[in-house]
Amino acid sequence: MATLTVDNLTVEYKSGGYLVRPLRDLSFRAEDGHLVVLLGPSGCGKTTLLSCLAGLLTPTSGTITLDDVEVSSLRGSKMSRYRRHTVGVVFQAFNLIPSLSARSNVMVPLRLAGVRRTEARRRAEKLLTQVDLPERMKHRPARLSGGQQQRVAIARALAQDPPLVIADEPTAHLDYIQVEGVLRLIRDIASPGRLVVVATHDERITQLADVVVELTSHRTVSPATEPETVHLKPGEVLFEQGDASDWIYVLEAGGIDLYRELADGGEESVLHVDPGGYFGEMGPMMNLPRSASARATAPSVLTRYGLSQFRSSHTRRPP
Numbered sequence: 001m002a003t004l005t006v007d008n009l010t011v012e013y014k015s016g017g018y019l020v021r022p023l024r025d026l027s028f029r030a031e032d033g034h035l036v037v038l039l040g041p042s043g044c045g046k047t048t049l050l051s052c053l054a055g056l057l058t059p060t061s062g063t064i065t066l067d068d069v070e071v072s073s074l075r076g077s078k079m080s081r082y083r084r085h086t087v088g089v090v091f092q093a094f095n096l097i098p099s100l101s102a103r104s105n106v107m108v109p110l111r112l113a114g115v116r117r118t119e120a121r122r123r124a125e126k127l128l129t130q131v132d133l134p135e136r137m138k139h140r141p142a143r144l145s146g147g148q149q150q151r152v153a154i155a156r157a158l159a160q161d162p163p164l165v166i167a168d169e170p171t172a173h174l175d176y177i178q179v180e181g182v183l184r185l186i187r188d189i190a191s192p193g194r195l196v197v198v199a200t201h202d203e204r205i206t207q208l209a210d211v212v213v214e215l216t217s218h219r220t221v222s223p224a225t226e227p228e229t230v231h232l233k234p235g236e237v238l239f240e241q242g243d244a245s246d247w248i249y250v251l252e253a254g255g256i257d258l259y260r261e262l263a264d265g266g267e268e269s270v271l272h273v274d275p276g277g278y279f280g281e282m283g284p285m286m287n288l289p290r291s292a293s294a295r296a297t298a299p300s301v302l303t304r305y306g307l308s309q310f311r312s313s314h315t316r317r318p319p
């Protein structure tokens, strides 16, 4: 039985001197046999989350628990064992070894784990039959279609019969006929004894899912209510870098500092907003997270607008 619990997961990267936080306090739970779909636009943290699940990246905070094993705290040989036996990985670009046949590609993880050649071959042949490639065992990747290569990659991920299989954009390079076959296979392998997590930006895949995790931290929340007044005390933070962009603010009184968090823990001032000025419009317009944090420098009064209200009440300011 496999149960996956992700609890308050946060990942921070240092990039170009700035702090990037693609995942922030993410929590979800999935049960044995489930197909979990991680959905979201480019840059929302799908590969980051899969890397944490695969044990390739240590989260900044929070926990990942598979059954009673806390993956995020595994180290050394326990982590190696987890990577080798507990999780099977399917990449977007298949990552097959070009000089080896389909069967030998599937045998690789088995041989690395010390399985005898004849047993590894027997198991590889069984897996390739399971993914519907019984006729293609001896073909090299270059002689297989994209969909067939992805099936080989799935067979390889299943070699150790892992309770967790993760797949990063497994259908990205495939035409629709191949997509259907690969999706059917992914749905089939999410069965008792196993849990499958697939990252995609293709919303159609959610039709097959038991659990959909929308990584919306980078997405715009577009509230469509009336403008509202917001009061801030000096030093109070209105939003933080990396937050979902929701409102656009007009400063009526007081002062607002926009600043970026630096990788070294410091801050960089971006802009000081005086009464009459507005800010925070780029995020909602471009569907981007907040690129800076906003904090009051004095007792402040603001009016917050949804994107459409803002558009109808303000003309565009020159860039």
Ligand SMILES: Nc1ncnc2c1ncn2[C@@H]1O[C@H](COP(=O)(O)OP(=O)(O)OP(=O)(O)O)[C@@H](O)[C@H]1O
Residues within 6 Å of the ligand: 013, 014, 015, 020, 022, 040, 041, 042, 043, 044, 045, 046, 047, 048, 049, 201
């Ligand atoms: N090693 C790294 N160092 C710094 N920043 C990183 C690193 N890896 C990812 N990022 C940043 O973290 C954010 C999330 O990246 P990630 O690759 O997880 O997104 P994704 O949802 O998989 O996107 P895509 O759909 O394009 O594959 C992006 O802003 C990316 O630039």
Ligand SMILES: [Mg+2]
Residues within 6 Å of the ligand: 046, 047, 048, 168
């Ligand atoms: Mg990705």
